[in-house]
Amino acid sequence: MNMGFFKHPCGAISTIAHIIQCISSLIVLGITAWAVRGTKTLTVIFPLVVAVLTPIVYGITLSTSCITRRRRWHVLPLLVTDAAISYLWLTAFIFLALNFNNVSCSVHLWNRQTVCSRKYSAEAFSFIAFLATLTALAFEILYTYLPKNDTAVREKPNGVTHLENNLRGAGVMSP
Numbered sequence: 001m002n003m004g005f006f007k008h009p010c011g012a013i014s015t016i017a018h019i020i021q022c023i024s025s026l027i028v029l030g031i032t033a034w035a036v037r038g039t040k041t042l043t044v045i046f047p048l049v050v051a052v053l054t055p056i057v058y059g060i061t062l063s064t065s066c067i068t069r070r071r072r073w074h075v076l077p078l079l080v081t082d083a084a085i086s087y088l089w090l091t092a093f094i095f096l097a098l099n100f101n102n103v104s105c106s107v108h109l110w111n112r113q114t115v116c117s118r119k120y121s122a123e124a125f126s127f128i129a130f131l132a133t134l135t136a137l138a139f140e141i142l143y144t145y146l147p148k149n150d151t152a153v154r155e156k157p158n159g160v161t162h163l164e165n166n167l168r169g170a171g172v173m174s175p
Contacts, residue, residue: 005074005075005143006066008143010139010140010142010143010146011139011143013135013136014078014135014136014139014140014143017133017136017139018062018132018133018136020128020129021058021085021129021132021133022054022055022058024125024126024128024129024132025050025051025054025055025125025129026051026055027121027125028047028048028050028051028092028122028125028126028129029048029051029052031118031121031122031125032044032045032047032048032051032122033048034118035118035122036048041099042095043095043098043099044095044096044099046092046095047092047095047122047126050085050088050089050091050092051092051126051129053085053088054085054089054129057081057085058081058085061077061078061081062078064077065077065078075140075143075144078136078140079137079140079144082133082134082136082137082140083137085133086130086133086134086137089130089133090130092126092129092130093123093126093127093130096119096122096123096126097123
């Protein structure tokens, strides 16, 4: 009997990775939403958009995967979404790193305040979101390639064995 993706250890680890991804994206969302008030550059807006889209897209994909869980391809929406989101998070991390690591902390980049801890926190949590997405993708691919017991292997009895089983079941023959 097939235990399903979400009851399988790979599915459980993937779900935990997605929870970490969503928490990290909400932290990045908060920091970049605060930063975008004073700095309206692509390097801040792009991570903000990725942070907003991540929980929404994951919720839609998870719903689709749960609705179609009886189909063989029910993990496919998660695979496609995680492949796309992982590259978006990698790009967001690169943008944040390029924006923050070229200036020292004495430069008041955001809202004329010294905010090195916020800059580094946004950068770190964007990388954590990238790693969590990549981890979830790896375990979804592993689940796809692992052998599953979809159907129990039954021996096809020959005619005599089949007849004997029927007669025993009817109480005609003794066991």
